[in-house]
Amino acid sequence: MSAARAGDELTLALALDDAALASRVRELLGPVAGIRLVDGAEDADIVLSDGRAAAAAELNLTARERDVLALLAEGASNKVVANRLGISVHTAKFHVRSLLEKLDATGRTDAVAHAARLGVIDL
Amino acid sequence: MSAARAGDELTLALALDDAALASRVRELLGPVAGIRLVDGAEDADIVLSDGRAAAAAELNLTARERDVLALLAEGASNKVVANRLGISVHTAKFHVRSLLEKLDATGRTDAVAHAARLGVIDL
DNA sequence: TCCGGCCCTAGCCGTTCGGGCAGGTGACGG
DNA sequence: CCGTCACCTGCCCGAACGGCTAGGGCCGGA
CATH class of the missing domain: 1.10.10.10 (Winged helix-like DNA-binding domain superfamily/Winged helix DNA-binding domain)
Structure with missing residues (x-):
């Protein structure tokens, strides 16, 4: 969970239960400059999630x-x-x-x- | 779980997760003579169920x-x-x-x- | 270099669990 | 009337649980 430095790429992790929604988001955000989609919420600057997954992410389980x-x-x-x-x-x-x-x-x-x-x- | 006697009505209990499927079955089997649809698997001769519900019903939990x-x-x-x-x-x-x-x-x-x-x- | 987070270990202690055993009651059906 | 089943109660005991305190090693960021 490192803070993003200015000028760096912003890393986004997706945590969505809805697979269709997730693929739509990937299509839309994938080509955007300055943004990089990554797997795993651990080393992302921002986590895109729906309600339940958000609560799960905030647990910060090791x-x-x-x-x-x-x-x-x-x-x-x-x-x-x-x-x-x-x-x-x-x-x-x-x-x-x-x-x-x-x-x-x-x-x-x-x-x-x-x-x-x-x-x-x-x- | 009493065995059905010959000449008696056959009691059927529905244990289906899918509500739409359940109502279709009720429409089809409801009018059939010699058959009676009941609630609760306990006092039925036969239980109509899908896989998971069947396993649950066989537990016979009080x-x-x-x-x-x-x-x-x-x-x-x-x-x-x-x-x-x-x-x-x-x-x-x-x-x-x-x-x-x-x-x-x-x-x-x-x-x-x-x-x-x-x-x-x-x- | 020091701080903080994660992972690991350890003992102590009171409470809870789960298994085993032995009952008693009321309702229902053969 | 008697068997069966669900429900209830009791005691014993070893094992497991959960809370407490008190550490050490490792690594990455400030």
Whole structure:
């Protein structure tokens, strides 16, 4: 999420659920000078998104947190998460705690439900 | 789920996600003699359903289990479930256990994820 | 160079979960 | 009348969870 310097190209990332809408946007904005469309919201100056995707983007989940979240959605315990990711149980709990805060959830079940609602994960 | 006796009316229950499809079926089958369309899959001889709804129907969740499942999707603990439903914590755990078995889940998080996949609950 | 974010590890502690077991009640149908 | 099913309650216990505090290593930007 680096700020764009003046004179630089402005990088735009698309985060749209509607594929048709997304391709229309690409056709319209692709040829525009000074603009570059990129994949992945991480290293873009601006993110073009609809409501749900915007909320998901604002969560600012780290790569590791996404890994953990995906495993939580599979009903994995902290121990399983640790084994699957090759980290200690303590670290697994550490990431889970971060997820609970970012997702404003009271527990792992709530976290998965919130994430699914926001479209962060697909059940 | 009582077996239909010969000479009796055959009761059909519809479990279709597609509303348009459902109304077409009702128009076509409604006037047919010897057939009666009913609501609720419980007391029907045959259930007309598409794939996902069929799986959901075969779970045979009781009313109480649906109540508990909805609360689990909100991240409710056994204690919260008990208070909301006006039952003891023991009974809440009892229903949760049944849900885990029927949904083939290893824990409440897994149960909610499975239920969502089957369309039993809407997140 | 220092600061900040991300990732990792660790212990402690009280609460919650989930499995197992053993019951009791009311309703419905054979 | 008796079997079955849904619903309810209880206790035990090991495992898992979630919150807390307290670190260390790495890398990129200010």
